[in-house]
Amino acid sequence: MHSQPLPLQCSVKEFYTLADLQNWDATTEVDKPIRLGVFGDRVEHSRSPEMQNAALSACGLPMHYARFQIRAEELETALKLLPKVNFIGVNLTTPHKIPSVQFMDQLDGFAGSVGAVNTVRIDGGKLVGYNTDGAGFSRAIRSDFSIDLRDLRVMLFGAGGGAGRSIAMQAAIEGCERLVLVNRTREKAQQLAADLRPFFADARVAAPVPRLEAVPWEERALRFQIANTDLIVNATALGMRRSDPPLVPASLLAPHLMVYDTVYIPTQTPLLVGAAEAGARAANGISMLLHQGALAFETWFDRDAPLAEMRAAISAPQKS
Numbered sequence: 313m314h315s316q317p318l319p320l321q322c323s324v325k326e327f328y329t330l331a332d333l334q335n336w337d338a339t340t341e342v343d344k345p346i347r348l349g350v351f352g353d354r355v356e357h358s359r360s361p362e363m364q365n366a367a368l369s370a371c372g373l374p375m376h377y378a379r380f381q382i383r384a385e386e387l388e389t390a391l392k393l394l395p396k397v398n399f400i401g402v403n404l405t406t407p408h409k410i411p412s413v414q415f416m417d418q419l420d421g422f423a424g425s426v427g428a429v430n431t432v433r434i435d436g437g438k439l440v441g442y443n444t445d446g447a448g449f450s451r452a453i454r455s456d457f458s459i460d461l462r463d464l465r466v467m468l469f470g471a472g473g474g475a476g477r478s479i480a481m482q483a484a485i486e487g488c489e490r491l492v493l494v495n496r497t498r499e500k501a502q503q504l505a506a507d508l509r510p511f512f513a514d515a516r517v518a519a520p521v522p523r524l525e526a527v528p529w530e531e532r533a534l535r536f537q538i539a540n541t542d543l544i545v546n547a548t549a550l551g552m553r554r555s556d557p558p559l560v561p562a563s564l565l566a567p568h569l570m571v572y573d574t575v576y577i578p579t580q581t582p583l584l585v586g587a588a589e590a591g592a593r594a595a596n597g598i599s600m601l602l603h604q605g606a607l608a609f610e611t612w613f614d615r616d617a618p619l620a621e622m623r624a625a626i627s628a629p630q631k632s
């Protein structure tokens with residue numbers, strides 16, 4: 313009797329490492345080649361694979377997108393291996409967005425201005441760095457709150473990080489009414505404010521407050537600023553862990569505010585719970601994940617991303 317051949321299983325691992333990339337041919341015996349991925353530390357909770365694999369499948373592109381657990385000191389080696397292992401590109405997440413800039417052969421204009429890369433495309437063996445976080449954030453605000461960034465007075469926490477810098481640059485380029493930058497390391501917010509000053513030369517805000525400011529992360533300063541703010545954005549990692557302190561005291565949250573938390577795991581962060589209790593409109597970062605991912609897909613494939621399939625993939629309950 314002949315035994316039936318086993319169907320070829322997709323055996324993409326939960327995550328790969330630098331050692332796997334260095335020994336790639338032996339590592340990847342899967343039904344379709346892995347030619348895309350996300351590099352981060354830690355990366356196991358990233359939802360990009362679900363979303364990008366749904367997009368690849370919807371477009372009939374025979375390849376996989378996988379997670380790569382890459383430490384800061386491994387980043388350069390890992391990036392430089394990508395052309396050799398026939399990758400199309402990767403996404404970069406915490407903590408690699410800013411350090412990766414120095415390892416790119418070329419930078420797209422927005423990524424260069426921001427000084428952070430979240431999407432790498434391999435082009436003729438070269439690493440080309442892009443940043444889709446800013447435009448993805450802008451689309452997310454429009455879809456969640458039905459308003460354009462340019463009509464908003466924005467207070468941004470985490471202005472010194474990769475995502476925060478992209479959001480700040482996008483808000484500046486779109487000419488938002490007002491931008492208040494807050495960061496744990498205040499000097500980074502002050503430097504960013506200095507860099508963005510030319511975008512805010514026109515006087516537009518009726519209130520007697522500057523259009524662009526870097527302010528200390530102190531309750532008194534925040535209370536004053538929030539009275540002249542429409543949208544609060546959390547672009548720090550605060551809210552991901554149960555033990556995290558609140559981003560702002562709940563007493564500062566008010567019904568006139570929109571609150572956007574770029575964090576999406578957990579889906580209801582303490583900031584979002586506090587915003588809802590205060591009567592403010594609130595949304596988590598899943599919409600930004602979707603839109604920055606769609607823009608990354610378009611960067612890799614020069615075609616429209618299948619947004620409905622990508623949205624469905626990340627709307628489904630998360631696999632444990």
Ligand code: NAP
Pocket residue numbers: 405406407409410445469470471472473474475476495496497498500546547548549550552574575576597598600601602604
């Ligand atoms: P990053 O480059 O490492 O920047 C981290 C930022 O968070 C910095 O501004 C840092 O301040 C601040 N921070 C870190 N720990 C803090 C703490 N304990 N208290 C106060 N501030 C703290 O990371 P990133 O890539 O920009 O990511 C930042 C956040 O954005 C993460 O939560 C990430 O999940 C989220 N994000 C979401 C999306 C999405 O699609 N939804 C996309 C990108 C990023 P210092 O400058 O003082 O270190």
